[in-house]
Amino acid sequence: MPTRSIIEPFRIKSVEPIRMTTRLEREHFLEDAGYNPFLLRAENVLIDLLTDSGTGAMSAEQWAAIMRGDESYAGATSYYRFAEAVKGIFGFRYVLPTHQGRAAERILFTTVCKPGDIVPNNTHFDTTRANIEYVGAQAIDLPIAEGLQPELLHPFKGNMDVDALEALIADVGAERIPLVMLTITNNSGGGQPVSMANVKAVSSVCKRHGLPLYIDACRFAENAWFIREREMGYAQMSARDIARELFSYADGCTMSAKKDGLVNIGGFLATNDEGLSRQESRLLVLTEGFPTYGGLAGRDLEAIAVGLNEVLDEDYLRYRIASTAYLGRHLSDIGIPIVQPPGGHAIYIDAAAMLPHIPPEMFPGQALVGEMYLEGGVRAVEIGTVMFGSTNAETGEIRTAALELVRLAIPRRVYTQSHIDYVCEVMSDVFAGRKRIGGLRMVWQDPPLRHFTARFAPAR
């Protein structure tokens, strides 16, 4: 067989126009938005790489399932179809639907954590960390050292540092740790995968100390594909079987179905512990709804049931990972420094390395994101000092983040290769003019999640 291009394994049945704007218009829009792309109107964005969360396209089968949605308040058929799909892949006995991932996080941590507790993770996503801190517990990141070096190649940069986990348990005592978490793929660490060997090693440490292991499963299918491609012994296994094995080492999971559930809204919280699930469902009723719908419509549950199975399709995953790598390869070829190797759902540009003339206190990532919008109407997100740093309210002193990254997240099944080629052309022009890009100062902020609403002005 000749080697052929990896193509989009779908054809398009319904289209949504995207709008070209002029540079002059974009200058006005960006200024009105305080140089923060979160504050732009989406209709003024041409290619939207802000997030891969809830921005994917559903399949004809999912839309068909939506028509089958059973909207009964209790015991809907759609719930049973959803629960069966989740159990078939994840294997956990008890599953509660939630309106999205952070709702599952809130219910889990409110139930298992008390003030003073400690939750280790390879790297917490920001809502996970915020929900842990909200109940007075502490979120600790334990990535492997390789995970913190953007240009370094390593097949599983998302792994947890198992020795650091052992040391932490020895240091604080297992009684203060209600659970250990692994985020697959590691979003805040560059969309990098976790190996099966690492999951097994973390699981065995947890078992030895009697600690439950939870998986933040948002991008579980992408992680399964990386295991198949990169880890010895998995090349012949289906993504479904890899996922089943991976979850068999865990005691429960939180899930934002807005990623690898291939839907626009939804999530769930799963466990093998009956008593815990009963406690969680009491809380679920308070804010989400009855346990068989959990804040979702019956039709949403149907779409998730179909999406969870579609996402494990081999052709889909091969295309998905190849298309992210395609963007990464082209940006690298231009000379743009990116986190290597490319992750599953996004490419992360090292803005500090690309714009060394802009100090972290002048937000190089935010400056780059603004320039990408001005140059070609492309929207991305800063993951650096705006998102993770802080400003001392009295002294004005800025605490900077460890890395100044810009994330180009790729929505699932939405953009074609020529859209991505266009993004590369825009980035090539941005790169050519990089020395002219100026820094920013923050003129308004509302911590702790200041990146959503902060406003900026040119620093000069």
Ligand code: F0G
């Ligand atoms: N965990 C991870 C690893 C995530 O990436 C996200 C969301 C969540 C939990 C929360 O899920 O949004 O459904 O409440 N990440 C999105 C992003 C927002 O852009 O990366 P949610």
